[in-house]
Amino acid sequence: MAGNVPQIDSSVLSMVYFFLITYVILIFLLNALKQQWITISILVMLCIELVALNRLSVIRRDVMYVRELNEKVSYNDYTVDAVNWIKQQDKDLFYRIDKAGYYSSGAIHGSLNDNKIQGYFTTSNYNSFAQLNYVRYFKAMGIISKNNEVEARWVPGLAGRPLLEAQNQVKYVLLKALIPPQWKLMFDSLGMQGDVKILKHKYVLPFGYTYKKIMKLSDFDKILPYKREIITFQTAVLDDTTYFRLYNHLQTYNLKDTSIADNFTFNTLEKFKDTLSAEHLQLEQFDNNYIKGKIKASENKLLYLSIPYDEGWRIYMNGKKINGFRINGGMTGVFLPKGEYVLEMKFHLLYAKKGLIMSAVGLLLLAGIFVFRKKLID
Structure with missing residues (x-):
């Protein structure tokens, strides 16, 4: 071309x-x-x-030879060894791993779904029907355009954005190139597996952490994208409707408060991290359909869960069903009044039961039509 x-x-x-x-x-x-x-x-x-x-x-089609299955190429490259090493060292129930600057796919175009083959959680994703609220999060953070449908399918992930990676439990980063000097302030080098370097984030936050302050999304959209990554260390961002429902219960954060982003240092980042993670969700169980943990809130707070908001997740606090909502554009938020809680999340595929009922009714109608026609013929 x-x-x-x-x-x-x-x-x-x-x-x-x-x-x-x-x-x-x-x-x-x-x-x-x-x-x-x-x-x-x-x-x-x-x-x-x-x-x-x-x-x-x-x-003329490119092919993969049998010998390549045993070589360190394509999806069998040293990423596999790096991921296995991390899993042996880190037994936490959940964390993400991002690749920076390389893909394992042997195709002409790099794949955003390497993790599905190589077995780890990450932030990049390609899907022709990408999760809507995940896309909204990337739009709110200014990473993808609000008016570009193609970018909504090719979600690039948070690689190269260490502040947002910290907020979304990207605990490790893999790369093959030289480590950028500025990254040494954000990551510790843990070594190499083959040609893959393993970095660990110094400022990564837990899967679920808590905010004291809230800000309107309509105000947040007025902030320059590079400042948004810093501001979300200080305040949660809520859709305006949710904001007005909760602003009497939490501290508010206004546009005039965003000036701190101009004086940002790693000392302030350390303080932000400590504040947000002081009261966090202690995970006890985690899989694709069920999450359980404990948390204590010393005052009214907002719990940020670093998974996209989805109505299929049913959330329970101390056994009582509650409603979650979008936070920071598209992730999952839960309001925590002062107290101690056991939080459970159970995923149910929306409309699955209705679909089964409609299918059953359709089959019964089809059977009825068949019997009726047979009687007419007889």
Whole structure:
């Protein structure tokens, strides 16, 4: 591709034109003369086309050889060793790992879903129907455009944004390039597995941590994107409707308070981290459909859970069902009045029961129609 103009092989284009013109002529003759030899000619042309274009569709296709399955390439590269090493060292129930600057896929284009093959949680994702609130989070943080549908499918993740990685429990980063000097302030180097360097985040927050202050999303949108990453260490951001429902119960954060972002230092980052993680969710169980933990709130607080908000998650505090809401644009938030709680989250696929009922009703109706028609025939 030269610039934005795709380059087409002229010989292939000529071949395609030849076959198209030939087919048009033969089909015209078949309709006019209705001779068997014309039908045979079309079949012969189809065979010639298959042979001629076989070189493009099959022979020139990239293949993986059996020996490559045992080599440290593609999805079997040293990322696998790095992830296994991390899992042996870190027994926490949940954390994320980001790749910085490389992909394991052997395809022309890098994959955002390497983690699904290599077995770890991360922040990047490709899905033609990406989770809506996860996309909203990235839009709120200014990472992807609010008006670009393509970016909503190719969610790039938080690699290269260590402040947001800290907020979303990206505990480790893997990279193959040289470690950027500024990253040494944010990460500790744990060593290498092959050509993959393993870094551990110094300021990573727990899976669930608590805010004292809240801010309106409409105000948050007015802040420059680079400042948003700092501001969310100080305050939770709520949709305006949720904000007005809770602002009497929590401290408020206004646009004038955002000036602290201009004087940000790593000392303040350490303080922010300590404040947010002082009262956090202590995980006891974690899997894709069930999360359980304990938390104590010394005052009214807002719990931030670093998973996208989804109505399929049913949240219980001390056995009582409560409603969660979107926080920081798209993650999961829970209001915590002062007290001690056992928090449980159970995932239920929305409309699954209704779908089964409708399917059953449809089958019964189909059976009824079949019986009714049989009686009419008899």
